[in-house]
Amino acid sequence: MTNRRSFLKNAGLAAAAAPVVLAAPHVKAQDKKITWRLQTYAGAALAEEVVRPCVDAFNKAANGQMVIELYTADQLVPTGELFRAMQAGTIDAVQSDDDSMNSPVDIKVFGGYFPFASRYSLDVPTLFHKYGLAEIWDEAYGEVGVKWLSAGAWDPCNFSTNKPIKSLADLQGLRVFTFPTAGKFLEQFGVIPVTIPYEDTPVAMQTGEIDAVAWSGITEVTTVGWDSVVKYFLTNNISGGWCGSFFANADRWKEVPEHLQQLWRVCMDSSHYRRLHWYWGGEAALRAGGSKLELTSIPDAEWKTVEEKAFAFWDEIAKQSERNAKVVKILKDYQAVMQKAGQPYRYG
Template sequence: MTNRRDFLRKAGLAAAAVGPVTLAAPYVKAQDKVIKWRLQTYAGPALAEHVIKPAIDAFNKAANGAMVIELYTSDQLVPTGELFRAMRAGTIDAVQSDDDSMASPVDIKVFGGYFPFASRYSLDVPTLFHQYGLNEIWAEAYGEVENVQWLSAGSWDPCNFATNKPLNSLADLKGLRIFTFPTAGQFLTRFGVVPVTLPWEDVQVAMQTGELDGLAWSGITEDYTVGWADVTKYFLTNNISGAWCGSFFANKERWDEVPEHLQTLFRLCMDSSHYYRQYWYWGGEAQLRAEGTKLKLTTIPDAEWATVEEEALKFWDEIATTSPRCAKVVEILKKYRSTMEKAGPPYRYS
């Protein structure tokens, strides 16, 4: 029998006879090519620091080098009105914007941005998308557009007027040149407002030169954050919508190239962005109304402002006639409105 010592001795002699043995290096999987995206937001630099940058920074960190998203702000690569076409063509890989201001070629684009009185609070938007069927409608609409992937919708701040003239009645709106969103502007013309379209970064100068009389673009948080509170004097507490509705979109070819685990990571970061804005705006609107020193608050009496909301419902019915899908969205908005009113406070106050 061969004992262990003899075995080791003979094995050593055999190894010496054939010469030294070179051990193979351990197998290392080659690093996949880093995926790089360029994403442009509708927001200018100061606002982007809040509405998207934290989420993109988190994604880049968690992706651990496998994917990197470069963030660009309003009009930095392409004008906001050309965002959709640029994304579809692959000039940029992804977009954060509302459907309305970037001229999405879908019938439901009018509901992006500020559709008059579609929401009262910021939580209305995610509830409408996740529980009332708007997710499916948006996916259907953008599924008809070649090379575009709609990803996720979320809410931003309300739409209030910031002006250099105090607004105490509806009559005060007549003739005002106001920077606002396309559909919101279309609605506000019913009250004598003159909508003005400008590049986002030109708005502050336009207020100083008198080209604009005011803004109906945001709530008070943005007015302070981006410097508009420095060039306006008054803030109207009445709003025409309780929350802006915006989405993330991607070029579909580029989206399909992203591995599933990174797609999941990006979806989680979008949710993180939606969550951040919920409390940033909610707290900011209250704090700056109560403690802000730059803007004087004015209010149009509730009874008079109710006529604006009544006019909005007529506007809804007009939009419903433009397509069966728009009619379906309006039907959902009416059902949601009815449910909230029946629920009573804190959902709706009479």
């Protein structure tokens, strides 16, 4: 909070005012070194795993020509204001999902955990690189002054709670910290979505402000210490892989020489690759007995009704814009291919 107050003061921001561009130049005249401020959605502990390695690798390989300064969740601006701050040039780059940072684009609903859009983490990069989502994201953000750079997968979305969840009825009245679109979908099952700052989650669980988090898989719950304030972990999930991206202010991106742009792309790819195996292996090991949380499950037949409701939810989202309809069609086409391919792509 001290860093954030200092940052906002120096930037000349008031709480009720829109973000403004900082007076400090992005390129230092004396040595031409480019300095970026990148804020991630992740808290300090998680950031060490999901973004710090690629930032450190870039800074070392850039050999003094460019430095990326990394800031964690809400450190400079609240997560919900990340897009506006980046668009205005208050910060230079962001790692987040579209939904959490409140992007003013129609496709923001597909960021984070769009219900049942993925079964496994590999579905996310496949959809972007082989089914055309990359071109759609690039087009959408190009319309609002932000450069979409790269998308990747994180962990699945499970419920972590202080009471055992063994049926859909147990979700009734559950106050849950989750992502905006996921929360909207879950309301039909009696869930009450609650919005709080990411770093306030443990205290909110302890005080009873929230009853559960549907924010991550078990690896993240353990890494950030939430396993000390929850008791149960529901093995059913509403998405197999969180969809997040790296973004940059469009003007700042143009200032970066081509060889450094390419270097950053390689480092982002390395980050996506690292998370694939870090989460995949972590989820399995912890669920197999490495966690102190008790695992619970809703029967498959009952959970199947949730998945069926998701497809109806997709159709509602498709009505919002032509571009959303195009994304939903891609998701449906992809699901059909995966089902036809059978095991190991899809079971049941």
